[in-house]
Amino acid sequence: MYFRKARLIHAELPLVAPFKTSYGELKSKDFYIVELVSEDGICGYGELEAFPIPDYTEETLDTAILIVKQHLLPLLAQKEIHTPEEVNPLFGWIQGNEMAKAAVELAVWDAFAKREKRSLAKMIGATKDSIAVGVSVGLQRDVEALVQLVGRYVDEGYERVKLKIAPHKDIQFIEAVRKKFPNLSLMADANSAYNREDFSLLKELDQYNLEMIEQPFGTKDFVDHAWLQAKLKTRICLDENIRSLDDVKQAHMLGSCQAVNLKLARVGGMSEALKIVKYCKDNDLLVWCGGMLEAGIGRAHNIALAARDEFTFPGDISASNRYFNEDIVSPAFALIQGKLNVPVNPGIGVTLNLNVLQKYTKSTEEILLDKGWS
Numbered sequence: 001m002y003f004r005k006a007r008l009i010h011a012e013l014p015l016v017a018p019f020k021t022s023y024g025e026l027k028s029k030d031f032y033i034v035e036l037v038s039e040d041g042i043c044g045y046g047e048l049e050a051f052p053i054p055d056y057t058e059e060t061l062d063t064a065i066l067i068v069k070q071h072l073l074p075l076l077a078q079k080e081i082h083t084p085e086e087v088n089p090l091f092g093w094i095q096g097n098e099m100a101k102a103a104v105e106l107a108v109w110d111a112f113a114k115r116e117k118r119s120l121a122k123m124i125g126a127t128k129d130s131i132a133v134g135v136s137v138g139l140q141r142d143v144e145a146l147v148q149l150v151g152r153y154v155d156e157g158y159e160r161v162k163l164k165i166a167p168h169k170d171i172q173f174i175e176a177v178r179k180k181f182p183n184l185s186l187m188a189d190a191n192s193a194y195n196r197e198d199f200s201l202l203k204e205l206d207q208y209n210l211e212m213i214e215q216p217f218g219t220k221d222f223v224d225h226a227w228l229q230a231k232l233k234t235r236i237c238l239d240e241n242i243r244s245l246d247d248v249k250q251a252h253m254l255g256s257c258q259a260v261n262l263k264l265a266r267v268g269g270m271s272e273a274l275k276i277v278k279y280c281k282d283n284d285l286l287v288w289c290g291g292m293l294e295a296g297i298g299r300a301h302n303i304a305l306a307a308r309d310e311f312t313f314p315g316d317i318s319a320s321n322r323y324f325n326e327d328i329v330s331p332a333f334a335l336i337q338g339k340l341n342v343p344v345n346p347g348i349g350v351t352l353n354l355n356v357l358q359k360y361t362k363s364t365e366e367i368l369l370d371k372g373w374s
């Protein structure tokens, strides 16, 4: 397949409520859609998940779109791509920039699945037709607000709840939610807000029957995480640390975690994600699908991945209405008895909702891939 054109659509969707983590607060989802058009008119879509500021990883929307335009799209220009697996090695000489790579690579996967008239889920070997999902809840003002919000999500049918924590915004909050929901599948995500000196706080969390504690320590640390994992009965899960299969191997060999939050955007796309899934399965690491507050395109990719059999633990893949009043795809993703349906149409299985997308589009740029580069 040759790609003849790319369209970069910059859009910003307001969130239904601000999302607060130990890094800061997000009020909207600012993103690009990467549309690749093949020689025979097939359109593949990817969503660029970098955030406006480099707090979660080094990439920002501005740096990532620059990498897409200056380095990744030129590699696709005038080059025949035979399988989507070729894209990851094609981008391999470029260091880092996983989110930029993922946005383009995932658009290629979508295009190939559409050409084969198969759903992306089926194409990557997924068999589930619906997936149980969880919800990630941001830091709240006080314990009462948190307990009430969790109650709302539980009523809506979410099967697993993740609570953001930070030092001293932890024990009280977790304790209150656990007391109100003794049997809820519950976990905590620190977004790297702790260090070894905070051990007593983390040790206290060990008594609340949490599914896991996600990314307590620094985003490049494997050694202190291993030290902590040896001291806790609760599983440690790594998120920010995991940018490639090599990172997962390192974490596993050192004993830094027992679970991996897998995000397509953070590991550079589908090919790397599938390798990580296999490694986790072979080495008894729990792997589950994380989220980046995706709009509809990114969410569709996540759902295809999480439809594989290895994903037994509900992902951070909530329904569209948990994030936005309206989503940019049709149909939007709806929660049905705690589950999301896996689209069956070709490719990602949803189409751009142009009415909604236009309302929130900030700019559009078209780049021809058959001229100007060799």
Ligand code: OSB
Binding pocket: 056, 135, 136, 189, 191, 239, 290, 291, 292, 293, 294, 316, 317, 318
């Ligand atoms: O740490 O998992 C995280 C959102 C943005 C950046 C990092 C994280 C998150 C979430 C939200 O927890 C997950 C979702 O998309 O629902």
Ligand code: MG
Binding pocket: 189, 191, 214, 215, 239, 240, 261
């Ligand atoms: Mg996380």
